[in-house]
Amino acid sequence: DQQVKQNSPSLSVQEGRISILNCxxxxxxxxxxLWYKKYPAEGPTFLISISSIKDKNEDGRFTVxxxxxxxxLSLHIVPSQPGDSAVYFCAAIIYTGNQFYFxxxxxxxxxx
Amino acid sequence: DxxxxxxxxxxxxxEGQNVTLSCEQNLNHDAMYWYRQDPGQGLRLIYYSQIVxxxxxxxxxxxxxxxxxxxxxxxxxxxxxxxxxxxxxxxxSRALTGGYTEAFFGQGTRLTVV
Numbered sequence: 001d002q003q004v005k006q007n008s009p010s011l012s013v014q015e016g017r018i019s020i021l022n023c024x025x026x027x028x029x030x031x032x033x034l035w036y037k038k039y040p041a042e043g044p045t046f047l048i049s050i051s052s053i054k055d056k057n058e059d060g061r062f063t064v065x066x067x068x069x070x071x072x073l074s075l076h077i078v079p080s081q082p083g084d085s086a087v088y089f090c091a092a093i094i095y096t097g098n099q100f101y102f103x104x105x106x107x108x109x110x111x112x
Numbered sequence: 113d114x115x116x117x118x119x120x121x122x123x124x125x126x127e128g129q130n131v132t133l134s135c136e137q138n139l140n141h142d143a144m145y146w147y148r149q150d151p152g153q154g155l156r157l158i159y160y161s162q163i164v165x166x167x168x169x170x171x172x173x174x175x176x177x178x179x180x181x182x183x184x185x186x187x188x189x190x191x192x193x194x195x196x197x198x199x200x201x202x203x204x205s206r207a208l209t210g211g212y213t214e215a216f217f218g219q220g221t222r223l224t225v226v
Contacts, residue, residue: 009152032212043116043202043217044155051212089154091215098143098162098208099170100215104154 003027004092006103014111019077021106023090026071030092030101035064035075038087038105047088048075080110114139118203118218125197125225133188133221135203142208144186145215148172149200158201161186162208190223197225 005024013019021035031052036044050057050064050073057064063076077084087105116137125131137144143162147155157170161180175194180186186205190197200222204215 006154034214036217041200041220041222043118043204043219046214046216049212049214095212098206099157099160100145100155102147102155104152 001026002104003030004090004101004103006090006106008106009104010107010109012109012111013080015082016079019075019080019084019108019110021075021077021088021090021108023073023075023103024071025073025092025101027092027094027101028068028071029094029097031095032093033064033066033073034091034093034100035062036089036091037084038089044089077108080108082110082112084108085110116203116205116216116218118201118221121219121221123221123223125223127225128192130189130191131197131223133190133201133203133223135186135188135218136184137186137203137205137216137218138184139205139207139216140183141205141216142183143206143215144180145204145206146170146176146178146186146188147202147204149202149220155202158188197223199223 034049035047038044090103145160146158159178161167177189203218206215207213
């Protein structure tokens, strides 16, 4: 059973606009959430994270929002750039569990 | 430079043969993980280890085996019992101290069984 879900397999956005990637989870015990970016035939690279005690975390053009009541998190990229084109995975972990659970990924295309 | 090294990047094997994928890290991380990526299925956990000489099965451990004889190394063997071994394999490591920490990934090994 998929505990972390990304329901949009793909997303296309114009350069300079906002990209919003969404992620839903089912396990209320998750207390740390991460976003990874992945290019084809490469390993994922860490982008940004948020703990369950926060509802927002920013790092430059990237902001992650967490809505615990809805079990939903989103990644906002503003402004979007062509180099942002990649597959984005969200992940969740229970601090004491040490096992990450990944979504199926969303392929973002930023159109110049 | 600190990081995780997976080798080889591409691997071809005949059906029925066991094959071992290498994963080495010099980040002094306690935990190491093996994931498998298939199209449209995200990353699925095969095995993970939090300490030397100890490891736990993930969601899809059948047909795979691992060892953790050194902190830096976590090799994965894909055995002939794995029914569909062709996939992209990713190794990761993570520090278990210092609060919430992210996993760092290697560059992956593409295994093709013919």
